[in-house]
Each structure stands twice: as C-alpha cells, then as structure tokens.
Amino acid sequence: MRIVSLVPSLTEAVAATLPEALVGVTDWCTHPAGLAATRVGGSKYPDLDRVLALRPDVVLVNVEENRESDAEALRAAGVELYVTYPRTVDEALDELGRMLTALGAPAEPGWLAAARAAWAALPTPTTSRRAVVPVWRRPWIVLGGNTFAGDVLRRLGLVNVYADAAERYPRPSLDELRAQDAELIVLPDEPYAFTRDDGPEAFPGTPCALVSGRHLTWYGPSLADAPTLLSAQLTTT
Template sequence: MPIYTDQLNRKVEVTEFPTRIISLVPSQTELLFDLGVGQNVVGITKYCIHPKKNVKKIVKVGGTKDFDIDKIIALNPDLIIANKEENYKEGVEQLEKQFPVWISDINDLKSSFEMISEVGKLVGKQKEAKNLVYKLNQDFKELAKTDSLPERYKVLYFIWKDPFMVAGKDTFIQDILERTNLENSTTSTRYPILDEEKIKELNPQIILLSSEPYPFKEKHIQEFAQMLPNAYIRVVDGELFSWYGSRLNYTIDYLKNLQKDIKLHFSKF
C-alpha cells in the first residue's frame, strides 16, 4: 500500500484507492465531494453540512471534539481524515492504532492548498485537486490586485461570546483578514480571550462577528456598539473565513463585497 506524509509529518499507509472514508472535518468533507469521491464517504461529523443534499444520508459519528469511537470502528474505514486543531488528540490517537489517519494542520492559505493537493493524491483525484488549487490561487491573486480599501483598517474577528474570543495570529482566519487588506488589532496568537476593557483598549475600527462557531446574529451588534460606538460592526459568514477546503470557491466574491461595504462605510466620514 502507498505511504503518504500528512501535515504533521507522520507517515500514513493507505489503500491505493480508499473506498470507506470517514471525515472528521466539515471543510474536508465538502472537499471530498467536490473532488468526486463523495460516494466513498461512509462517515462524517454532525457539523459536516455541505454539500447539503449529499450529507444527509451519511452516518454521523458525533462531533469534531467528541466523535464516537465505537461507531467509527463499526464502519471499518480504510481512511480517516482529521485535523490537528478541530479534532481532539486522544481520540485521534486511539483511532490511528487501528486505521490509517491522515491529519491536516492548517494555519494559512498555503497550508490549505497543500492539504487539498495531498488529499487529492490520497483519494486518486490528483488532477482535480491540482485544478482546484490553481483556480483558487488565481482567485486570491485577483483579490490582491483589487486593492479596494484606501487603508489597512484595524479589525477584531470574534468567534465566541461569554467569554469573548477572537481570531489571533497564526490562524487561517488571520491570513484571510490579511488578504482582505485588514490588520488584526490583537498581536496574540491563536484564539485569545478578551474582556471588555481590553477590547476598548485595542479600539478596532472594524468588528466582524462570525456566524460560527458561535452563532452571532444581528441582535449582537448593539452590544458591541455600546463598547465601541465608532466602530463598523457586522456579522460575517464564518464558513467563508474559516473553511479551508473547496468552500474557498465562494470566498473571493464575498471578500470583494465586504471590501466594498467597508469602503462605503468609511467614505461617509
């Protein structure tokens, strides 16, 4: 059987053409379908919601952090695709004793493209993966050329409430913000917790409230407006900032429209 190296530099021996795949990562589940191997996916998490019409009938093995080991064993996979950040280490370590587990580790667009390419090799869809990476690469190059913002506005991107948690440095979201020509107000790494005093001290010009993992809604905007009355505040589609697979196909147009809205807002002042 072929041996592959995952993004943690682990050697993983996989059946040449895996036909019983379990994905523990929502964005990578969608990728498998878009690469053309959705029929080989036998298990997914309850958070794997795309493509909607295809995932309904697939066995759900629990959440990304609390997947059911026994249910996975019963499905007898010949490949499990996991992620360092999204899945819990102990569970993955238990699974890899019995099954080949390929683990991704994503913190920027470059590592995302590497993941897409490697997953393509794993499932026998190398050409499709290469074409997808090329398209996405061109899309983001086009975004860089638009330069639709007159300056690099400072931003906080909130992913959680009670306590307030934001996306910091060394995250995929950070890279997407950078490519949107926005400057992260926090210099902390990963996902720092901020209290109201610290938020006011950082004083971002823009606050983006992600629709996931915490489901921020329009009703939360007023709460932040009381803290920072001069900030531009809006709810954004979290999938398009944090899903690092084929959902990136929808990200570019979304970011362009976001830039236009930001530019329009600040042009009024």
C-alpha cells in the same frame, strides 16, 4: 477507499471530488446538503465505536478541530489518519491538493483550481484597517495570530489587533476589546452565530461586519468564492 471525515471543510472537499468514497461524517458537516454518509457525532466528541464500525481506510482530522485523544485512540485501533493543519491560504490550497491526491483523486478538481486562481487574482490591499475578530462570546474569544482565518483577513486588507498575541485564541475582557480602538469588528456566523441582534450591540460606535464563517474558516470548495464574498461583506457594516 472508505473515508471518514471529522472536519466539516474536508467533508465538503471530499464530497465534491470523491463522493463515493465518503462513508462517515460529523453532525456538523453541513455542506454539501443532503450528505448520505453515516453521522458519527461531533468534531470534538465523535463516537469512535461508530467510526470504527464503518471500517475506514482513512480518517481525516485537523490538529485544531479535533482532540488529540481521539486521534490517538483511532491510531491505537489501527486506523490510518490524514492530519491537516493549514495556517495560511497557500498552505490550505497545497494541503488540499496533496490530500486529494493521497485519497485517489485522478487530477486536481476544478473547484481547487478555481480557488487557486481566485486568491492569486486578489490584488494587494492598498489600505488596511485595524480589526478585532471575535469567534465566541460568554466568554469573549478572539482570533489571534498564526491562524488560517487571520491570513484570509490579512489578504483582504485587515490588520488583526491580536495578531501578535501569545495565544492563537486570546480571551480578553469586553473592556479590553473596546479599548483597542479597532476600526472594524468582524463577526462571523460560526463557530458562534453572531447576528445583527447578537454581537454588534457590544461595540457601540464601532462599525461591525457580519461575515460567513464558512468562507472565513473553512478550507475547501468555499475558498473559490471567499475572496469576492468576504470582500463584499467586510465593506457592509
């Protein structure tokens, strides 16, 4: 099996389970460190000629992360795609299990079993806080409804102010964001790299929590640590 992954979280999942099969990854595939696979460009704009030159048996893509035009071009070239699109934690765990089986994993890897156990053991929240979750600024883009990250935060006791928005990633003005009377602003370090000096100053008087974007949005080995790590980060403002 020769696998090219155009999704960083799936790259980490395959590298932790079937490392010898991974022949191509994107420039944004940062985990695990020291990947020896060929880089094929970005998730949004991969070098398709470089992908094809690797003679993959399958290319891993995600409906949200990758462009449909690239997926169509790969299909037209005769490449098999494995398409993922989880919108809840349970969907992500199950999709990972099915994908790894399809790719030839002889059994469910230990990290996936640990992730299932970690989320199953998470207690039902007894309180909830209204939260706004920006994922970009200039312009501001926030987490809407029907998203994997939104389900992660729901399980951790947050109520996404924009969970019922028509768009999955609304683009409200800063004035609108400030008018939501959120109890917490959640600022991940990806895709936009929010920091103590870049983000919190836009929401004076409202607590801000800086969190790991990888643990909030990636579905792979990071899911095993996500409940504990994110819970701690969401209480540190």
